[in-house]
Amino acid sequence: MSTLKNIDSVVIRFAGDSGDGMQLTGDRFTSDSAVLGNDLSTLPNFPAEIRAPQGTLPGVSSFQVHFADHSVLTPGDAPDVLVAMNPAALKANLGDLPRGATIIVNTDEFTKRNLSKVGYAESPLDDGSLESWQVHPVPLTSITVEALADFDLGRKDKERAKNMFALGLLSWMYTRPLDGTRAFLATKFAKLPDILEANLAALRAGHAYGETTEAFSVQYAVAPAPMDSGTYRNITGNVATAYGLTTAAHRAGLPLVLGSYPITPASDLLHNLSKLKHFGVTTIQAEDEIAAIGSALGASFGGAIGVTTTSGPGLALKSETIGLAVSLELPLVVIDVQRGGPSTGLPTKTEQADLLQAMFGRNGESPVAVIAASSPSDCFDAAIEAVRIATTYRTPVILLTDGYLANGSQPWRLPSLDELPSVDVEFATEPNATDAKGKPVFHPYVRDEQTLARAWAVPGTPGLEHRVGGIEKADGSGEISYDPANHDTMVRLRQAKIDGIEVPDLEVDDPGGDAKLLVLGWGSTYGPIAAATRLARATGAKVARAHLRNLAPMPANLGEVLRSYDRVVLPEMNLGQLALLLRAEYLVDIQSHTAVRGLPFTAVELAAVINEHLEVLHEGSRA
């Protein structure tokens, strides 16, 4: 008999060969935990190669899930449990595993051949090198095959069900229900009844293995986390972004036209949106990124919500067209799911190094609005905000997410209809000026006094025929103008329009109100920074925290906030891009903390950074 132990949180990492189905296993485990009411956060980590050679280190794919009875801010710094489906998965992940953690290994894969593939001269299961961890050797493959002995399936098919065995076992260990996975499998294999039954049997067998073998003496329970009441679902950043765009278009009552060219990790946005035709979403898979943004801009010119989605290298190709959209002053939403760069870089890993490209990566003075999502579910709100700014101010908006947000997931409290912001778009229908002869005419560059947005008349509107282009235009009339003073005026007007976009003030989280150190972040560092702050505060540290969503324009109170702290530290997954901007703009000596490993910061790492800076402040006050 096993004993049941209550714990407050756990981090599990499923790791195996890319063909082992670890992403699916992790996904299912996550859903089952979400339904139990745990708060959670996930981090998939997969190789750039679709099928790297089997059993090798480059072929290792993993999925980490952190779930708890309290609010969860990150996918967890280090796993408490590693499920290693082969020697490569063990070797690739052991370094992240604190001593004492649990390792469940599939011993069947620890053959001479597989061991030598990853450079193990001797099996680590036998040579004592794993002494500091709690190792559970389980012949996962052979038990699965045995459990499926009665099935009329080939050995390969039987072996393939071993991930469900692992899921069954882990579900037993952490007292997760199996119903969700059963229903999921029933849908997935509706047309393959044999495979369905085999997977269900493997799932059951894994569960039974935990229950009946002596190997696992403890079962764990993690109570639900306190969360705001409401209906929740689990959501990844890329799904949330797609839904945010669709929602904004629906609220505006306008068609959404996506022009896109496949690129990791942004392709899922194209996939997700191409399934939403019933919401009036049109997707165009163009011949390249330039055509993709071109078709989106063409659609915007026609009065649709033009959107293009890409990652860093694609954003580079789109620069010239973003510049055209700046000059045309048409709404355009550009989503950059950042990945490791430069060039092809780390296609499946995360980074925040496209900030300066987004801000300035165009010729001429070419200001655009830039916003960054802070968590997978925040991608929904950020996408709506991007559409709202683009349509209200007739400007390109670059929304920065990243690989971590795109593929990571977290529970999302579903908004009700009336919680959704409205997106109102007004087209010009009447002349707005008179010509020299007093005839009413339409001048496309007459601006709204409040927003500085230009009048937007779409083709098909009688009497408002006009031409726009990338050549400088005369203020108001929009006619071609090479006049020096007019150019100066227009350059400043375009900048003033962006600077005048209404953005909320930056909120600071400083429970005591007397912190001298501020940790500032932007984008996907939200979770790790908040978790680090929590850790530091738990040890008595006084530290304030703030997170920027609006990068262009920045909140009006930002300078004041920065200046009101003795020290400001800014962690970024780049070499200090936002720090550079803030130093230049506000003359504040921002302390930059950077790492570009393709992975999010850990909370422990950042908590140490916080403490270091507190120490400096402390020393300073003593001196």
Place this chain on the structure above:
Amino acid sequence: MSIDLGMPASGVAGVPRLPDGDKQTKRDFTSDQEVRWCPGCGDYIILNAVQSFLPDLGLRRENIVFVSGIGCSSRFPYYLDTYGMHSIHGRAPAIATGLATSRPDLSVWVVTGDGDALSIGGNHLIHALRRNVNLTILLFNNKIYGLTKGQYSPTSEIGAVTKSTPAGSVDQPFNPVSLALGAEASFVARTMDSDRTHLTEVLRAAAEHRGSSLVEIYQNCPIFNDGAFDVLKDSEDGQARILHLTDGEPIRAGEGDTARVVVRGADGNLSVVPEKGADPATVVTHDVAAADPSLAFAISRLDDPSMAHVPMGIFRNVDRPTYDDGVRAQVAAASPDGPATDAELMELLHGKDTWTVEGSMEPRA
């Protein structure tokens, strides 16, 4: 011949027309902008022809859009009183694709040059043609980069001495018609700035065609490549060189005793021979609607840099499903009951796996 998807057959079907009895004139299509091409530029003649022809379409002016790239030729939209966009170098077909796909009620035209369409924008051009987006593309070919003051272009002949090729170009040129046919274009024609009647006829057919129509227009640039097409303009010599493409007719150059026709030899190749004495069984009859583009392609290859024979007219005009109709049909089929409701949106957001929390921020015991 065509696959029936229940899609409209005319290029301007779905575009609102003027009320019966209303008439537009060239003036209605002339904007108040001062035209700024060099004196004698072929672009003037083409502009004139287009402004005169557009009223014939009987479409509402506000439903016509001209999108251009960059180049002398790409200034075109400014001079037409329709909606227009002067975009960036080479990208007009891509921009027009987005516009045409999202707005079936517009007649969308692209104006481009030989550099714009075939150098920087070559990729967009071939993909627009391949997709068969409902666009009419006017490619002004002056065999030179005009706006940047005289560098050789992808249609300049080998040996062309230009600002950037003082020792003569060593680049093999494109034949735009061959390129378009190779890119699966469903409508391909060639015409010339100086022959207004022919130009207008070709424009009419191109506008009428549903899908991408590519019209190559030989255009003289008197400043940087003057006389590039003069051999075709000299009335007698020119007539002897121009192979007239008329559907259902032999392909003939010149008249009377000196007339020449296109024949297919025993080896299958086309050649141009004196009509007198030609074996009637070998004389090629032009067929614009031939499903197989190889005849049209072979005709396009009769052309060579010496311009001894230059086929003019419509090479190919076939019906084939258009990209934009197909995309819209899928969107329409997905929403048979009209736009999605709020309830449907909420259902989407909820997905399949939800759970409910009835509590507060109070930690549970």
